[in-house]
Amino acid sequence: MKRLITTVLMLxxxxxxxxxxxxxxxxxxxxxxxxxxxxxxxxxxxxxxxxFFLFSIERRLKKLEKKS
Amino acid sequence: xxxxxxxxxxxxxxxxxxxxxxxxxxxxxxxxxxxxxxLYFHVPMWFSMIVLFSVxxxxxxxxxxxxxxxxxxxxxxxxxxxxxxxxLGIITGAVWAKFTWGQAxxxxxxxxxxxxxxxLYFAYxxxxxxxxxxxxxxxxxxxxxxxxxxxxxxxxxxxxxxSDSLHPGNGGNPGFNAYDLDSHMRMVFYPACLxxxxxxxxxxxxxxxxxxxxxxxx
Numbered sequence: 001m002k003r004l005i006t007t008v009l010m011l012x013x014x015x016x017x018x019x020x021x022x023x024x025x026x027x028x029x030x031x032x033x034x035x036x037x038x039x040x041x042x043x044x045x046x047x048x049x050x051x052f053f054l055f056s057i058e059r060r061l062k063k064l065e066k067k068s
Numbered sequence: 069x070x071x072x073x074x075x076x077x078x079x080x081x082x083x084x085x086x087x088x089x090x091x092x093x094x095x096x097x098x099x100x101x102x103x104x105x106x107l108y109f110h111v112p113m114w115f116s117m118i119v120l121f122s123v124x125x126x127x128x129x130x131x132x133x134x135x136x137x138x139x140x141x142x143x144x145x146x147x148x149x150x151x152x153x154x155x156l157g158i159i160t161g162a163v164w165a166k167f168t169w170g171q172a173x174x175x176x177x178x179x180x181x182x183x184x185x186x187x188l189y190f191a192y193x194x195x196x197x198x199x200x201x202x203x204x205x206x207x208x209x210x211x212x213x214x215x216x217x218x219x220x221x222x223x224x225x226x227x228x229x230x231s232d233s234l235h236p237g238n239g240g241n242p243g244f245n246a247y248d249l250d251s252h253m254r255m256v257f258y259p260a261c262l263x264x265x266x267x268x269x270x271x272x273x274x275x276x277x278x279x280x281x282x283x284x285x286x
Contacts, residue, residue: 031167033102034101034102035100035101035102035103035167036102036103036105038102038103038106038163038164038167038168039089039090039102039103039105039106039109041163042109042110042160042163042164043086043109045156045159045160045163046109046113046156046160049152049155049156049159050152050156053152053271057274057275057278060278060282061278061281064278064281064282064285067285068285
């Protein structure tokens with residue numbers, strides 16, 4: 001688990017390096033097409049956030065189920 | 069609380085606003101272009117946060133009146149749900165800002181104050197964990213909550229209006245009314261707000277019910 005987290009963190013560090021150059025493909029896509037993909041990203045973030053929250057509620061319920 | 073018609077209403081409104089948020093027509097705007105559609109997703113997050121915090125302050129006042137333990141738990145769980153919506157609002161705001169204002173965090177007054185308002189409520193949650201005695205914790209955190217709520221309202225709605233801000237409707241900028249000339253956007257925006265508020269309230273009731281189960285088990 002620790003190794004996995006370190007790997008993901010390292011990957012995120014490299015992502016930062018890519019983001020430094022303004023003309024990366026992702027940024028270009030997001031700014032092109034009249035910026036509609038910005039909305040897509042935001043909706044994705046909201047969905048992901050709520051799904052993570054759902055998991056945290058489930059964890060609380062699991063603890064209760066184990067106790068009973 | 070256990071009836072489900074308003075949950076279905078919330079779900080229908082959110083689905084409606086998501087579909088028509090992408091498909092309905094929007095005015096042609098410079099810089100913003102199609103990203104104006106974020107109005108249907110970013111802004112309702114903040115509205116549901118504010119409604120959830122209002123629910124919380126209502127229950128805090130009720131707790132101080134009657135000293136019922138359930139009111140205290142209602143206050144905490146609605147803050148828990150509200151904080152999640154606040155975090156989503158701040159992240160979507162940062163993404164939107166990155167592609168319209170140029171920077172994810174440009175130290176815009178409203179951005180800063182929104183972050184501070186969220187910190188106020190993080191402090192509330194941490195304060196609760198710091199006190200072991202149950203009644204004392206409930207009382208102190210209820211009083212803190214009653215003070216934090218007007219602070220949050222001032223930070224989000226009063227102070228940004230007094231200085232320069234990139235947000236519409238603040239610091240002399242025109243509000244969204246100026247962009248939405250044909251009222252097409254309103255047809256999606258209002259249902260989106262109501263829908264997300266209902267979903268937020270639903271999440272709060274689920275959290276409250278889980279906490280009631282936890283209370284009974286221990």
